[in-house]
Amino acid sequence: xTADLGELYQExxxxxxxxxxxxxxxxxxxxxxEGYNPLCGDRCTVxxxxxxxxxxxxxxxxxxxxxxxxxxxxMTQMLKGKTKEEAxxxxxxxxxxxxxxxxxxEKASELGKLAVFSGVSxxxxxxxxxTLAWHTLQSALEGKKEPVSTETESSS
Amino acid sequence: xxxxxxxxxxxxxxxxxxAAQTINPLDLKKIRADFPILAQRVHGRKLVYLDNAATxxxxxxxxxxxxxxxxxxxxxxxxxxxxxSVRATEAHDGARxxxxxxxNAGSTxxxxxxxxxxxxxxLVAQSYGREHVxxxxxxxxxxxxxxxxxxxWQILCEEKCARLKVAPIDDRGQLRLDEFARLxxxxxxxxxVTHVSNALGTVNPLREMIELAHEQGVPVIVDGAQAVxxxxxxxxxxxxxxxxxxxxxxxxPTGIGVLYGKAALLDAxxxxxxxxxxxxxxxxxxxxxxxLPHKFEAGTPDIAGAIALGAALDYVSELGIDxxxxxxxxxxxxxxxxxxxxxxxxLIGTADERVGxxxxxxxxxxxHDLGTILDREGIAIRTGHHCAQPVMDRFGVxxxxxxxxxxxxxxxxxxxxxxxxxxxxEVFA
Numbered sequence: 094x095t096a097d098l099g100e101l102y103q104e105x106x107x108x109x110x111x112x113x114x115x116x117x118x119x120x121x122x123x124x125x126x127e128g129y130n131p132l133c134g135d136r137c138t139v140x141x142x143x144x145x146x147x148x149x150x151x152x153x154x155x156x157x158x159x160x161x162x163x164x165x166x167x168m169t170q171m172l173k174g175k176t177k178e179e180a181x182x183x184x185x186x187x188x189x190x191x192x193x194x195x196x197x198x199e200k201a202s203e204l205g206k207l208a209v210f211s212g213v214s215x216x217x218x219x220x221x222x223x224t225l226a227w228h229t230l231q232s233a234l235e236g237k238k239e240p241v242s243t244e245t246e247s248s249s
Numbered sequence: 250x251x252x253x254x255x256x257x258x259x260x261x262x263x264x265x266x267x268a269a270q271t272i273n274p275l276d277l278k279k280i281r282a283d284f285p286i287l288a289q290r291v292h293g294r295k296l297v298y299l300d301n302a303a304t305x306x307x308x309x310x311x312x313x314x315x316x317x318x319x320x321x322x323x324x325x326x327x328x329x330x331x332x333x334s335v336r337a338t339e340a341h342d343g344a345r346x347x348x349x350x351x352x353n354a355g356s357t358x359x360x361x362x363x364x365x366x367x368x369x370x371x372l373v374a375q376s377y378g379r380e381h382v383x384x385x386x387x388x389x390x391x392x393x394x395x396x397x398x399x400x401x402w403q404i405l406c407e408e409k410c411a412r413l414k415v416a417p418i419d420d421r422g423q424l425r426l427d428e429f430a431r432l433x434x435x436x437x438x439x440x441x442v443t444h445v446s447n448a449l450g451t452v453n454p455l456r457e458m459i460e461l462a463h464e465q466g467v468p469v470i471v472d473g474a475q476a477v478x479x480x481x482x483x484x485x486x487x488x489x490x491x492x493x494x495x496x497x498x499x500x501x502p503t504g505i506g507v508l509y510g511k512a513a514l515l516d517a518x519x520x521x522x523x524x525x526x527x528x529x530x531x532x533x534x535x536x537x538x539x540x541l542p543h544k545f546e547a548g549t550p551d552i553a554g555a556i557a558l559g560a561a562l563d564y565v566s567e568l569g570i571d572x573x574x575x576x577x578x579x580x581x582x583x584x585x586x587x588x589x590x591x592x593x594x595x596l597i598g599t600a601d602e603r604v605g606x607x608x609x610x611x612x613x614x615x616x617h618d619l620g621t622i623l624d625r626e627g628i629a630i631r632t633g634h635h636c637a638q639p640v641m642d643r644f645g646v647x648x649x650x651x652x653x654x655x656x657x658x659x660x661x662x663x664x665x666x667x668x669x670x671x672x673x674x675e676v677f678a
Contacts, residue, residue, distance in 0.1 A: 094622075094625075094672070094676060095292065095625045097292075097625060098621070098622060098625050098676075101621070102618075102676055107676070107677065110677075111613075111677075132633060133616075133617055133632065133633045133634070133647075133648055134633060134634045134638070134641065134647040134648045135617075135647065136647070156647045157615065157617075157647075158615035158616075158617035158618045159615060159618045159677070160617075160618070161617075216621060218621070219617070219621060222617060
């Protein structure tokens with residue numbers, strides 16, 4: 094495996110893709126949204142249980158590649174207990190990380206475990222895989238009715 | 250015209266001296282050298298291009314034809330008396346004649362230049378379709394169509410309150426011919442079918458299908474985008490009413506394609522677009538449309554594209570389409586055996602008659618991840634739904650990996666693919 098591939102498919106990512114966390118549909122979810130990548134057919138549904146402004150529980154289901162599954166899995170781990178605003182800020186930083194904006198690499202420590210996705214920036218064709226769950230989350234938080242598509246979203 | 254204009258194409262397997270020979274390694278080396286793009290390295294590895302069903306690479310002859318046109322002959326056609334316009338017009342007309350010969354059409358009137366197979370199908374749907382399909386009528390397609398042979402008919406059916414009927418395929422990706430026959434009824438106004446499935450490589454029994462439709466008096470439009478690069482197509486022997494293909498899949502440039510249509514049908518159809526070139530006279534009171542095929546070619550066409558498509562078809566004819574077919578047959582058999590026998594690999598589409606493409610899924614490796622890992626080895630394949638989502642749904646997979654072949658591919662390319670799949674399985678073991 095080349096160095097680039099090693100950075101993309103880090104052990105943590107492979108592990109999450111094989112055994113995704115919070116892969117379920119919570120009975121008490123009060124917000125949910127569907128995400129879809131029409132270019133590759135990946136699908137993702139994010140379920141949230143909001144307690145006021147805080148994410149009490151978050152889970153997902155869907156089908157997709159290793160990057161999209163691992164990203165969704167780790168996103169749900171990171172966001173439990175966070176507020177809507179904190180979640181939006183994390184997405185912003187995550188997006189900058191995977192698109193290779195320089196300053197975000199320096200800020201990667203704030204992203205905690207999500208920093209393992211920095212390798213995605215060398216694979217522009219895979220950025221949408223890494224962000225599908227996050228776009229879907231954003232849609233769920235905003236209570237959008239229409240499924241979100243990676244091809245109609247603005248860049249973040 | 251009854252003479253065989255293209256003897257290479259008509260060297261049938263039945264005649265001993267015309268039997269197609271597999272291209273030997275020496276020829277293949279020479280052929281590969283005709284394609285400048287193949288000489289490059291990708292991620293430090295030799296490029297292995299196995300995404301030919303998406304688009305083929307271009308031989309030097311095609312690239313040169315484009316350069317030569319713009320350097321020497323560029324002018325608008327059918328309107329200037331000056332030397333350049335005459336040369337450009339002659340070259341453009343010549344390309345149309347080349348296409349006619351390639352498809353064995355009866356007349357260049359029946360060869361309409363369009364942007365690609367997609368536009369050709371839209372042209373028929375919007376012109377012939379809008380005239381002949383009404384409320385309660387039916388358009389029949391198959392379950393293996395590319396989106397480009399589904400959506401134009403959906404748009405038409407929606408507008409006309411007509412119904413889109415879909416002939417099913419079996420578990421191996423073959424058309425259920427009995428069901429197809431059953432679905433052609435008194436309300437069927439058009440049958441639109443692919444010659445070869447882009448996602449599965451299945452070759453449809455087109456002769457039988459066309460006969461069945463014609464027995465009920467229904468015209469047939471064929472999407473030939475995945476057929477024309479791989480074997481000889483004779484529109485008169487098929488007796489199809491319309492035949493569409495794209496130049497870029499048969500070694501020509503993007504942006505140019507062909508609609509063949511029987512002259513009687515084209516003649517009776519209303520224009521698709523209005524503009525210059527498609528008229529013979531215009532006043533504010535009345536416009537008289539130009540003769541075929543110009544009636545369907547509004548505006549300045551892709552002149553360089555048409556000429557380069559002619560060069561691409563000449564290139565194919567020089568190699569011999571039957572030789573190409575034999576080489577690709579051998580390669581697809583080799584790939585099917587090698588990839589199909591890998592542990593954890595499931596072939597999607599195992600029809601008796603297949604050309605061009607091998608679709609598969611690998612246990613525990615999503616096609617997208619496989620595509621990325623292969624790319625780092627310099628191997629280009631397509632991963633995804635191949636613009637044929639109903640086919641993916643039929644096989645219960647969100648996506649597949651597809652390796653597709655062209656004249657310049659060799660066994661080493663297949664071996665590289667096999668090694669790449671093995672490496673990917675190790676990553677996800």
